[in-house]
Amino acid sequence: MYKKKRSITIQDVAQTAGVSVSTVSRVLNGKVDVARETQDRINGVIKELGYTSNLAARSMRSQKKNLIGLIMPDIAYPFAIEVMKGVNRAIAESDFDLLVYTTGDVRKSGRASAEQKYVSLLTHSISDGVIIVAPVVAEFNSDEPIVSIDPVMSNPSYPSVHATNYQGAIDAMEYLLSLGHKRIGYIGGRLELESANRRLMGYQDSLAKADIPIDQELIKSGDYTTVSGVTCAHQLLAQPNRPTAIFASNDQSAMGVFQVAEEMGLRIPEDLSLIGFDNIPESKYLGLTTVDQFIFEMGYTATQMLIKLINDIPLNDQTFRMQTSLVIRSSCRKIGG
Amino acid sequence: MYKKKRSITIQDVAQTAGVSVSTVSRVLNGKVDVARETQDRINGVIKELGYTSNLAARSMRSQKKNLIGLIMPDIAYPFAIEVMKGVNRAIAESDFDLLVYTTGDVRKSGRASAEQKYVSLLTHSISDGVIIVAPVVAEFNSDEPIVSIDPVMSNPSYPSVHATNYQGAIDAMEYLLSLGHKRIGYIGGRLELESANRRLMGYQDSLAKADIPIDQELIKSGDYTTVSGVTCAHQLLAQPNRPTAIFASNDQSAMGVFQVAEEMGLRIPEDLSLIGFDNIPESKYLGLTTVDQFIFEMGYTATQMLIKLINDIPLNDQTFRMQTSLVIRSSCRKIGG
DNA sequence: ATCATTTATGCAACCGGTTCCAATAAATTT
DNA sequence: AAATTTATTGGAACCGGTTGCATAAATGAT
Numbered sequence: 001m002y003k004k005k006r007s008i009t010i011q012d013v014a015q016t017a018g019v020s021v022s023t024v025s026r027v028l029n030g031k032v033d034v035a036r037e038t039q040d041r042i043n044g045v046i047k048e049l050g051y052t053s054n055l056a057a058r059s060m061r062s063q064k065k066n067l068i069g070l071i072m073p074d075i076a077y078p079f080a081i082e083v084m085k086g087v088n089r090a091i092a093e094s095d096f097d098l099l100v101y102t103t104g105d106v107r108k109s110g111r112a113s114a115e116q117k118y119v120s121l122l123t124h125s126i127s128d129g130v131i132i133v134a135p136v137v138a139e140f141n142s143d144e145p146i147v148s149i150d151p152v153m154s155n156p157s158y159p160s161v162h163a164t165n166y167q168g169a170i171d172a173m174e175y176l177l178s179l180g181h182k183r184i185g186y187i188g189g190r191l192e193l194e195s196a197n198r199r200l201m202g203y204q205d206s207l208a209k210a211d212i213p214i215d216q217e218l219i220k221s222g223d224y225t226t227v228s229g230v231t232c233a234h235q236l237l238a239q240p241n242r243p244t245a246i247f248a249s250n251d252q253s254a255m256g257v258f259q260v261a262e263e264m265g266l267r268i269p270e271d272l273s274l275i276g277f278d279n280i281p282e283s284k285y286l287g288l289t290t291v292d293q294f295i296f297e298m299g300y301t302a303t304q305m306l307i308k309l310i311n312d313i314p315l316n317d318q319t320f321r322m323q324t325s326l327v328i329r330s331s332c333r334k335i336g337g
Numbered sequence: 338m339y340k341k342k343r344s345i346t347i348q349d350v351a352q353t354a355g356v357s358v359s360t361v362s363r364v365l366n367g368k369v370d371v372a373r374e375t376q377d378r379i380n381g382v383i384k385e386l387g388y389t390s391n392l393a394a395r396s397m398r399s400q401k402k403n404l405i406g407l408i409m410p411d412i413a414y415p416f417a418i419e420v421m422k423g424v425n426r427a428i429a430e431s432d433f434d435l436l437v438y439t440t441g442d443v444r445k446s447g448r449a450s451a452e453q454k455y456v457s458l459l460t461h462s463i464s465d466g467v468i469i470v471a472p473v474v475a476e477f478n479s480d481e482p483i484v485s486i487d488p489v490m491s492n493p494s495y496p497s498v499h500a501t502n503y504q505g506a507i508d509a510m511e512y513l514l515s516l517g518h519k520r521i522g523y524i525g526g527r528l529e530l531e532s533a534n535r536r537l538m539g540y541q542d543s544l545a546k547a548d549i550p551i552d553q554e555l556i557k558s559g560d561y562t563t564v565s566g567v568t569c570a571h572q573l574l575a576q577p578n579r580p581t582a583i584f585a586s587n588d589q590s591a592m593g594v595f596q597v598a599e600e601m602g603l604r605i606p607e608d609l610s611l612i613g614f615d616n617i618p619e620s621k622y623l624g625l626t627t628v629d630q631f632i633f634e635m636g637y638t639a640t641q642m643l644i645k646l647i648n649d650i651p652l653n654d655q656t657f658r659m660q661t662s663l664v665i666r667s668s669c670r671k672i673g674g
Numbered sequence: 675a676t677c678a679t680t681t682a683t684g685c686a687a688c689c690g691g692t693t694c695c696a697a698t699a700a701a702t703t704t
Numbered sequence: 705a706a707a708t709t710t711a712t713t714g715g716a717a718c719c720g721g722t723t724g725c726a727t728a729a730a731t732g733a734t
Contacts, residue, residue, distance in 0.1 A: 009720055020684045025722055035682060056393040056463055057720035060689045074429075075437070076422040085413040092411075092441030100412075100437035104429030126393055126463070285622030346690055357714045362692055372712060394690035397719045 008051045017045040028053060059126050068096045068306060069122035069130040073106040077225075078252060078280035079295055083133055083149060086299025094307055099127060119146065129306045131299075134193060145309035147302045150195055159309070161302045161320040163293035165195045168324035169202025169247075172275050172291050175326060176245050177210050180335035181273060185236040185243035187229060187253045188221040196224070199249045199277060218243055222253050229256020237264060237272075244335055245273035251280045251290055258286060269333035279327055287330040298322050345388045354382040365390060396463050405433045405643060406459035406467040410443040414562075415589060415617035416632055420470055420486060423636025431644055436464060456483065466643045468636075471530060482646035484639045489531055496646070498639045498657040500630035502532045505661030506539025506584075509612045509628050512663060513582050514547050517672035518610060522573040522580035524566060524590045525558040533561070536586045536614060555580055559590050566593020574601060574609075581672055582610035588617045588627055595623060606670035616664055624667040631659050 010028075014021045019038060026034050027042045034042075045051075059065050070087055072080050084100065091098045101122055119140050122130050129145035139157045140146055148160040176184055186203050189196030200219075207214055220235050222228030229248060233256055236243055248254035254276035258268065266272050276283060279292035301320055308315060347365075351358045356375060363371050364379045371379075382388075396402045407424055409417050421437065428435045438455055456477050459467050466482035476494045477483055485497040513521055523540050526533030537556075544551055557572050559565030566585060570593055573580055585591035591613035595605065603609050613620060616629035638657055645652060 011720075021721080022685080022723075023683060026683090029722080033682065038682080054397075054720055055459075056397045057689090058722075060391075060393045060397070060691090060720085061722040062689095074425065075435075076425045081418055088411065088413045088439065088441045090441075091439070094441075097438065097440050098412075100439075101434065102425065102428070102437075103434050104425045104427075104431075122392075282618070282622070285619070348690075358691080359693075359715080360713060363713090366692080370712065375712080391690055394719090395692075397690085397721090398692040 007054075008049050010051070010053065013042065013045050013049060013051050016049065017042045055126065065126060065128050066096050067127040068098055068303065068310075069127035070098060070100045070133070071118050071122065071130060072100070072102050072133040074104060075100065075102045076104075078282065079224075079250075079278060080133065082280065082295035083299035083302075086296040086301075087131060087303045088299075089296075090300045090303035090307070094303075096128070096307065129310045131302050131306055145306055147306045147309065149298055149302050150193065152192065152194055159305055159315055159318050159320075161298050161305065161322060162195065163298065163322045163324050165198035165293075165324070166202045168277060168291040168293060168326075169199040169249075170206050171324065171326045172247055172277065173203055173206030175289075175328070176247065176273065176275060176332065177206065179245075179273065179332060181243075181245040182212055182335075183215075183218065183241070183243040183245070185218045185246040186220065187232040187236070187246065187248040187257070188219065189224040189249040189253070191221065196249060203247060222249070222256075224250050224252055226252050226256045226259075229253030230260055231256070233257040233260035237261070237266070243272075245275070245332065248274065248276050251276040251278040251283045251288060254288055254290070255282065255286070258288075268331050273332040273335075275332055283329070289329045289331045290327055292325045292327050294322050294324070344391075345386050347388070347390065350379065350382050350386060350388050353386065354379045392463065402463060402465050403433050404464040405435055405640065405647075406464035407435060407437045407470070408455050408459065408467060409437070409439050409470040411441060412437065412439045413441075415619065416561075416587075416615060417470065419617065419632035420636035420639075423633040423638075424468065424640045425636075426633075427637045427640035427644070431640075433465070433644065465647045468639050468643055482643055484643045484646065486635055486639050487530065487532055489529065496642055496652060496655050496657075498635050498642065498659060499532065500635065500659045501661050502535035502630075503539045505614060505628040505630060505663075506536040506586075507543050508661065508663045509584055509614065510540055510543030512626075512665070513584065513610065513612060513669065514543065516582075516610065516669060518580075518582040519549055519672075520552075520555065520578070520580040520582070522555045522583040523557065524569040524573070524583065524585040524594070525556065526561040526586040526590070528558065533586060540584060559586070559593075561587050561589055563589050563593045563596075566590030567597055568593070570594040570597035574598070574603070580609075582612070582669065585611065585613045588613040588615040588620045588625060591625055591627070592619065592623070595625075606668050610669040610672075612669055620666075626666045626668045627664055629662045629664050631661070635659050 010021055010024050014024045017024065019042065023034060023038065024042055027039045068091065070084070074080060075084065087098060099122065101118055119130055119132065132146060132148045134150045135148050135152065146158045148156060148158055150162050151160045186200070188200055191197060204214055217239060218236065220232035222232045229252060232253065233246070236246060237260060246257055248257055254274055257274050261268050261272055268274050274288065276288050276290035277293065278295065279290045283290050301322070305315055305320065347358055347361050351361045354361065356379065360371060360375065361379055364376050405428065407421070411417060412421065424435060436459065438459055456467055456469065469483060469485045471487045472485050472489065483495045485493060485495055487499050488497045525537055528534060541551055554576060555573065557569035559569045566589060569590065570583070573583060574597060583594055585594055591611055594611050598605050598609055605611050611625065613625050613627035614630065615632065616627045620627050638659070642652055642657065
């Protein structure tokens with residue numbers, strides 16, 4: 001039913017207006033060398049026929065598309081949403097429009113291989129540049145600017161913005177330590193991501209510095225989801241000598257801990273201190289003490305960097321390190337206090 | 338710096354593999370009539386060169402793009418985000434990928450005129466179909482399927498899904514009325530949207546049915562934002578004979594009421610009952626009693642409808658009415674109770 | 675009145691693919 | 705061995721635009 005209806009092309013406009021296709025193209029692109037009179041006639045026809053240009057065809061020849069692409073495997077989790085909001089803000093302030101590309105599910109696409117596909121999908125077709133969230137490949141062969149958020153490695157070949165994950169973890173741990181905690185459980189994130197590694201390192205180094213031996217039983221590896229938070233929390237809290245505090249490597253997994261604690265009748269912070277990482281909006285309501293990594297700002301900054309690249313303005317820094325900051329709420333308490 | 342690098346095209350592949358462009362195209366599209374041996378060689382070259390096809394060029398000729406477009410003027414408010422999540426879910430379950438298009442700000446685009454532009458932008462270029470959120474125009478000239486969410490009119494020319502806004506408002510009001518409230522303030526939404534009108538109607542009709550005269554002083558018109566909620570709440574609560582309850586036509590404006598109440602030292606629900614509409618995630622944390630309109634499900638359903646249209650499966654109903662449901666939390670109380 | 679410019683427009687190539695059709699070679703049939 | 709069929713492959717038109725170049729008409733200069 002839909003396939004038959006052919007849409008109105010520039011040819012139709014040209015024919016109706018009695019001019020050549022090139023002339024129509026010129027008025028569409030605001031070129032000056034077309035007679036006023038002709039312009040008006042063509043514009044009239046365009047309106048009358050309801051013509052709109054075909055993006056695909058256009059972007060195949062012309063340079064500027066005024067479109068920025070944002071690639072994320074999944075857009076339904078808080079981190080992604082915050083990034084989007086930041087990008088959205090920067091977009092709103094610019095001439096560019098935004099195209100968010102997603103497959104809806106990480107698993108739907110075999111990561112690495114798919115990633116390159118998506119990049120070029122948007123890249124040399126449709127947009128002027130691309131922001132990619134949590135990419136896992138080291139290098140893209142793309143003819144367009146790319147900025148990444150939270151990349152695999154600390155120093156990828158493309159510009160990137162990421163939080164000071166290591167320092168953030170140190171801050172979280174020193175806070176817990178300062179409250180007198182000695183048995184601190186850790187719920188890790190997706191280890192293929194640099195952020196997860198850095199946070200884990202921060203956890204371990206803090207312990208070492210405080211002369212507390214590392215107990216492997218206290219380190220559980222999750223994948224940044226609430227579900228994995230639940231699993232890990234169970235493992236952690238079922239132990240006979242259970243930890244007095246848990247450092248969840250992101251807020252989503254911390255939410256899992258909240259759930260398990262409630263199930264088990266453990267009060268937070270009375271019976272268990274909990275600290276997260278990210279500071280997603282929900283954390284405010286839950287009173288979760290966490291490390292703010294300013295996700296919104298990361299999205300905003302990445303977009304600004306990308307726009308600079310598109311306009312051939314050199315970047316001050318290839319990688320922007322977003323300073324994290326501990327936000328203390330009510331999920332931690334002095335031990336025995 | 339970026340402009341020079343030409344990306345790898347099908348021509349390059351063909352040349353390197355020593356075959357014609359058409360042959361490469363065939364193996365790319367999995368056509369059977371190519372010799373095994375040739376296929377392997379070409380696939381090798383493709384991998385070696387890191388070739389990926391140009392979406393724009395491809396979609397210009399071929400039918401199926403396996404891409405769905407979602408158009409929203411702004412993606413940074415809760416309603417939009419919930420819709421996206423729903424769409425995301427349906428996408429994840431399907432063969433399709435998703436392209437979300439936004440200008441980042443309603444004001445950046447002159448609505449109506451721009452709207453058509455965006456639709457055709459995605460429509461006859463790149464995607465197989467489009468979902469458009471809160472469109473204001475009555476008809477689109479598009480050669481592709483369209484489904485709208487929360488359209489201007491109750492019966493637009495295109496398929497749509499929207500909540501039972503009128504009934505939802507009635508439910509909210511009857512609840513308030515049943516608690517003994519007689520002076521009920523109303524904070525309206527964007528009146529160009531059908532949803533805002535229907536809810537207002539529900540408010541008025543409920544009052545009429547309960548034989549309570551309508552006081553224009555109690556009806557303030559906002560625009561669905563928290564900011565406007567604040568403004569309206571001020572106007573409502575500054576009155577000498579202030580309302581004992583407020584019905585905010587969406588949760589975001591209800592959040593504005595929370596703020597103002599706190600400022601004025603009014604406790605909710607002790608001093609003021611408050612009810613919202615939408616049931617956005619934040620409402621749970623705020624304990625806001627509200628009318629759930631299942632935004633996630635609307636996005637999910639719209640996507641399923643669209644996929645049906647794309648596959649030429651007829652729809653049971655042109656317009657899907659999502660049943661609303663009152664969710665009672667802790668922001669309302671019996672008057673004098 | 676003639677020649678040089680300028681202005682307005684059309685022609686045709688091109689962007690990177692897809693697809694129909696024809697051509698060639700190999701395999702089968704008679 | 706000739707005729708027919710089948711399996712591969714290349715050629716070329718086409719999708720809907722943009723753009724450099726050529727041409728024609730109009731204007732200005734001499």
